[in-house]
Amino acid sequence: MTGADTIAVVVHDTWLDGQDVKVLDVRSANGAALPAFSAGAHIDVHTPSAIRQYSLCNSDDETHRYLIAVAREPQSRGGSDYIHSQLHAGDSVNVSAPRNHFALDAQANHSVLIAGGIGVTPILAMIYQLERQQRPWTLHYSAKTPQSAPMASLLASLLADVHFGTAHIYYSAEQQRMELRCIRDNAPIGAHFYCCGPTRLLDDFDDTFQVIPENRKHSERFSADDLVAAGGGFTLKLARSGLEVEVAEDESILSVLKQHKINVTYACEEGLCGSCEVAVLEGTPDHRDGVLSDAEKASNQTIMTCCSGAKSKRLVLDI
Numbered sequence: 001m002t003g004a005d006t007i008a009v010v011v012h013d014t015w016l017d018g019q020d021v022k023v024l025d026v027r028s029a030n031g032a033a034l035p036a037f038s039a040g041a042h043i044d045v046h047t048p049s050a051i052r053q054y055s056l057c058n059s060d061d062e063t064h065r066y067l068i069a070v071a072r073e074p075q076s077r078g079g080s081d082y083i084h085s086q087l088h089a090g091d092s093v094n095v096s097a098p099r100n101h102f103a104l105d106a107q108a109n110h111s112v113l114i115a116g117g118i119g120v121t122p123i124l125a126m127i128y129q130l131e132r133q134q135r136p137w138t139l140h141y142s143a144k145t146p147q148s149a150p151m152a153s154l155l156a157s158l159l160a161d162v163h164f165g166t167a168h169i170y171y172s173a174e175q176q177r178m179e180l181r182c183i184r185d186n187a188p189i190g191a192h193f194y195c196c197g198p199t200r201l202l203d204d205f206d207d208t209f210q211v212i213p214e215n216r217k218h219s220e221r222f223s224a225d226d227l228v229a230a231g232g233g234f235t236l237k238l239a240r241s242g243l244e245v246e247v248a249e250d251e252s253i254l255s256v257l258k259q260h261k262i263n264v265t266y267a268c269e270e271g272l273c274g275s276c277e278v279a280v281l282e283g284t285p286d287h288r289d290g291v292l293s294d295a296e297k298a299s300n301q302t303i304m305t306c307c308s309g310a311k312s313k314r315l316v317l318d319i
Contacts, residue, residue, distance in 0.1 A: 006046060006094035007034065012065065013089050019148035020072040021118065022084050025065050029092060033063040037098035039125035040194075040220070043068070044096035044267045044275065045083070052079030053273040055121040055196075055220075056098060057151065059128035066095070069151055071118040096267065101274045101291045102220040104129060108192035111137040112183065114205065116197025118150045122220060123196060127158055130165065137165035138187070142178040142201075145171055180208040195219040214295040221272065221290035234310040238262065238319040239281050253305040253317075262319060264305065271307035278305055282316035285309070 008029040017023050028034055042055045043066060058067035073080045087093060104111060104126055111130055115123040120141055130137045143149035149171070159167050170176040187193070193216065195205040202221050209217045236253060237244045247256050254276060257264050266276040271289030280303050287297040289304035296302070303317070 006096055009066070009093060009095055011087055011089050011091045011093065014087070017069065017153045018150035021069055021150040022072070023067065023069045023154070024083070024087065025067055026093065026095065027065045034066060035097040036060070036063065038100055038103055039129040040102035040104060040122050041098035041100035041125070042122070042273070043098050044273060045079070046094040047079055047082040049082065050079045051267040053268055055125070057121040057124040057154070059132070060125060061132060069118065069121050071150060096275070099274055102194070102196070102218060104194070105192050105218075110188040110191040111135065112187050112191050112193045113137060113139045114180070114183065114193065114195040115139070115141045116201040117143055119197030119201070120151050120155065123194065124151060124154060124158065126194065127162065127165065131162055134164055139165060139167040140170070140178055140183055141167065142170040142172065145173045180204055184208055184212065191216070193217045198222065214293060218293070234312065235314045237314065237316045239316055240319055247309070252307065253303070253309065257305065257319070264319065266306055269306045271304050274304065276305045277302050279318035280315065281318055283310055283312040283314050285315065286311045
């Protein structure tokens with residue numbers, strides 16, 4: 001399903017942390033150090049029926065393991081159900097090297113971390129990194145109840161030994177509401193904002209933080225904003241090979257590349273993981289992914305080939 005190299009890992013341990021949230025500690029099958037990552041990164045987990053992306057939630061100074069948390073989805077398409085029911089300590093699985101489209105800004109004077117439910121996973125890694133770098137931060141985390149909150153135990157353990165940040169936790173079942181406008185208005189001047197969680201939270205974040213400069217707000221979605229671009233009717237040129245092909249109305253760029261046996265990396269095919277990102281040399285993309293920021297989309301420098309199309313009649317890619 002992908003042209004990317006994978007890493008063979010072994011499930012070292014698993015446990016539950018929150019209602020229907022399974023944590024996996026995976027380590028290299030050959031005992032070697034795993035590829036380095038930074039807070040906000042995710043890996044692809046290859047299951048027999050699907051490739052799914054999960055954020056790393058351990059400290060980025062750990063090279064011996066990756067820690068991921070997987071919420072069981074009621075309408076699982078193969079990823080979460082397989083991991084919950086089939087993956088146990090001692091089992092082998094393949095994963096990708098980490099990729100990061102949700103990294104902390106190294107120049108931020110203060111980081112405001114906003115998480116909803118399982119969206120806390122990359123935020124945990126951010127807290128580890130900010131603490132190690134002795135940089136100030138504030139966490140706002142919302143869940144339904146204390147008992148069901150994803151990663152509540154790991155978060156509590158982490159917060160018990162922090163020195164550079166504070167945490168505010170809200171439980172909707174107890175009539176506690178996370179007010180994004182108040183978070184925005186009470187943040188230190190120049191703060192950067194990071195948000196991860198369900199679609200409703202991300203939509204509210206986009207609306208509330210419109211007044212904040214693009215370079216100071218960062219988010220990561222579990223689902224893409226739009227359906228796959230299906231407009232078609234444009235010419236696709238591959239600059240390196242010189243190949244020119246037509247993309248029809250019912251085709252994606254990725255499907256056309258695969259038809260012509262062009263070896264490209266891809267995984268989720270939903271515009272969420274960023275693995276199929278390619279540089280744009282000419283033309284105007286029709287962006288449909290959930291990875292690029294508004295500013296990155298407006299720059300038209302790259303495109304996610306699995307879901308995006310073209311607004312122009314011709315699109316030239318660096319392939």
